[in-house]
Amino acid sequence: MTPEQPAPKLSRVDGESVSDLERRKHGSGQPDSQDPVESAPRRIAGPRVDTPSANGDAGAGARRGLAVRLEGLRAFYGRAEQVKGIDLEFRANEVTAIIGPSGCGKSTLVRCINRMHEEVPGAHAEGRVLLEDLDVYGPSVDVVAVRRAVGMVFQKPNPFPTMSVFDNVAAGLRLTSRRRRDLHERVEAALRGAGLWEEVSERLDEPGAGLSGGQQQRLCIARSLAVEPEVILMDEPCSALDPVATLKIEELIDELKQRVTIVIVTHNMQQAARVADRTAFMLDGQLVEAGPTQEIFTNPGDPRTEEYVTGKFG
Numbered sequence: 001m002t003p004e005q006p007a008p009k010l011s012r013v014d015g016e017s018v019s020d021l022e023r024r025k026h027g028s029g030q031p032d033s034q035d036p037v038e039s040a041p042r043r044i045a046g047p048r049v050d051t052p053s054a055n056g057d058a059g060a061g062a063r064r065g066l067a068v069r070l071e072g073l074r075a076f077y078g079r080a081e082q083v084k085g086i087d088l089e090f091r092a093n094e095v096t097a098i099i100g101p102s103g104c105g106k107s108t109l110v111r112c113i114n115r116m117h118e119e120v121p122g123a124h125a126e127g128r129v130l131l132e133d134l135d136v137y138g139p140s141v142d143v144v145a146v147r148r149a150v151g152m153v154f155q156k157p158n159p160f161p162t163m164s165v166f167d168n169v170a171a172g173l174r175l176t177s178r179r180r181r182d183l184h185e186r187v188e189a190a191l192r193g194a195g196l197w198e199e200v201s202e203r204l205d206e207p208g209a210g211l212s213g214g215q216q217q218r219l220c221i222a223r224s225l226a227v228e229p230e231v232i233l234m235d236e237p238c239s240a241l242d243p244v245a246t247l248k249i250e251e252l253i254d255e256l257k258q259r260v261t262i263v264i265v266t267h268n269m270q271q272a273a274r275v276a277d278r279t280a281f282m283l284d285g286q287l288v289e290a291g292p293t294q295e296i297f298t299n300p301g302d303p304r305t306e307e308y309v310t311g312k313f314g
Contacts, residue, residue, distance in 0.1 A: 098279075
């Protein structure tokens with residue numbers, strides 16, 4: 001499951017155009033001509049569905065996130081095996097928390113989902129990672145398209161230090177899209193989606209690194225949202241934040257799952273209980289058990305899970 005040579009883009013753009021890969025499947029080897037001003041960014045798109053808005057009306061053009069399924073996932077650093085044959089499903093539009101002691105393979109596992117793990121020298125993965133039915137490690141898959149569809153928010157906020165608030169959010173759009181006329185609208189939409197617009201609308205030209213820690217983390221979330229991902233991976237996103245900033249991130253997670261699938265790594269048992277629909281417990285690179293969060297915390301099926309969530313080790 002090592003990366004292959006560059007390949008065609010992956011999937012559909014809101015039903016308006018298809019990827020080079022899909023065209024090949026339908027027998028056409030030539031891409032459609034596109035207006036460089038009007039073409040939209042390509043993404044792996046889930047089926048479009050009408051979802052209720054806050055006032056009960058159907059949303060216009062709302063879409064669901066993608067389910068992610070791991071089959072026999074193994075991850076290595078050189079010859080050392082860190083993730084050991086895990087089968088696990090992350091359901092669409094749900095929050096799944098991954099818990100376990102330090103060094104158990106949680107962060108390595110989530111980095112395999114968007115193929116960040118292979119960026120570490122000597123690291124590789126085996127098994128399958130499926131976005132719906134698409135194996136992201138398939139030989140015809142473009143890794144850039146995978147990382148556009150599966151965004152990631154890291155433990156420490158990492159805004160681009162030399163860029164303004166606006167440019168931090170617009171960076172991904174400028175790299176993945178040739179559309180320009182609605183750039184400001186999409187940046188604003190992403191900042192609103194991250195719950196940050198009201199706080200930074202008068203500071204868009206100021207450096208992103210000048211925001212508070214919690215604001216920087218939401219800026220990074222906005223940066224991910226701008227390119228319309230299907231899945232967002234969060235690797236301990238609140239570990240460096242104060243309780244007030246943590247609460248805002250947790251409230252944002254609850255809102256975001258209406259649009260995307262979320263996988264969150266956390267050491268905070270209370271946080272997992274608050275935000276996650278389902279929880280998976282890992283130990284020594286293996287999956288001990290996974291299930292509804294309330295069940296994992298109140299009636300786990302494995303004594304090791306009970307010992308961990310009650311603080312007896314870890």
